[in-house]
Amino acid sequence: MFGKLFALLLLCAFVGECEGQSLTVSYAISFRVKGKDAGIGETYNGGTQTLYASGERARLRLVSLMRVQSVYVRLEEGHIGQVVLLKESGKTAQRTVLTPEGWKNYNVKYEGLRCQLTDEVDTVLSRVCKKAVVTLKDGRVLTAYYSPLLHNALYPLLEPAFASVPGLVLRYEYTYKHKTIVYTATSISDRPIAAKVFSQG
């Protein structure tokens, strides 16, 4: 009885900890393509997408051969504030500032999406993840594996596709005509994040 109670308290502490504290998750980008190569996709193959979230600030950063780009979001009084898109590669950094409405328009395709939660499980980074199938209104499908024990309030703002998924997605893939792009988490950290990570160039 006491053992169960202790385990429950520990679980609650862990979930709460991940919700409010720093979280860094790195995803490796890879492709499953029939044939020789993925063409232009090879310039993104092997790239890394990293989520940095701390307090009320979050950043999603892509590093690939073709481009390095980040999206920054910030909560202001509990609501999404300005969203900044920053293209870091190239001669001059390109900075685009979006209002919350502008960001909503950017992600209009996710309005009315359906999220089907299944009992299917898989393991990513030694964590048991449940499968969710996200279907857009136009029929496009994204398969995601999420950990119900990990949560972050800012994550759905950066990845609106997973707004209805009850946990942090550790692997997701999108298939189009036998070609699949796969994002797989390679590391998760709760280390504090330096303030300059969110400084927006």
Next chain:
Amino acid sequence: MNNRTDIWNRLQEHETPPDKGLWDRLWGVIRFEILLQHRTEPPGEMFGLIQNKIKGKRLRLWMLIGVAAMVLAVAAVSMLYRPTHTVKRIAVAPAAVRPSIPPPASDTVVAVKQKPVTVDERPTVYVEGHSYSLVDNDLLLTLTNFNYPLAHRVSVPQGLYSGLAISDQAAAMIDAAQETRPNGKPTRKARKMKRRLDDWKKADEKRFDKEGSNVLDPFDLGAFIFKY
């Protein structure tokens, strides 16, 4: 064999000490110079067998000394270092700890001293241990202008959370774009590959810089790559 030891045992019962002065007399009778003429060589493998025996004994001795030293070291460390379990996080002191939230199955209340996560905003290319800054802050442009075989020699580490792997296919493309003739001018294949990469660059800029697609969105990136 057993009988032989039995005989020796029984003989021991009839042991009698030799007469006094017997040894002195014997040494006087034995002529050593004659004995030296009857020298015989020992069997060839004899020395090897003896040496192996000696080495084996030495090895065992060193192993024993090593084990004893390890036990002493472990005991000393355990006396000096007594870990304290604290839940509070301190974000100041750097520590070379591999950062990761431990899986749920293991103990989740650890990580006392943690180094803050940072990002290397300016990527660097490393070729055989030497670092080079980027041309126009562009990885692809830098690598295609390197004039250096790419496969397994170039790495682009950008901090712990943004290291970049270059696929074999991409490496082959970059290598092809660097091919030169003996006079130093690029080959036809290299020019063709550079044109291809330039076209991709323009298409990527058009799509993600001007048309308002989000390269960090899996649907937008997938749609661009797979339909191009």
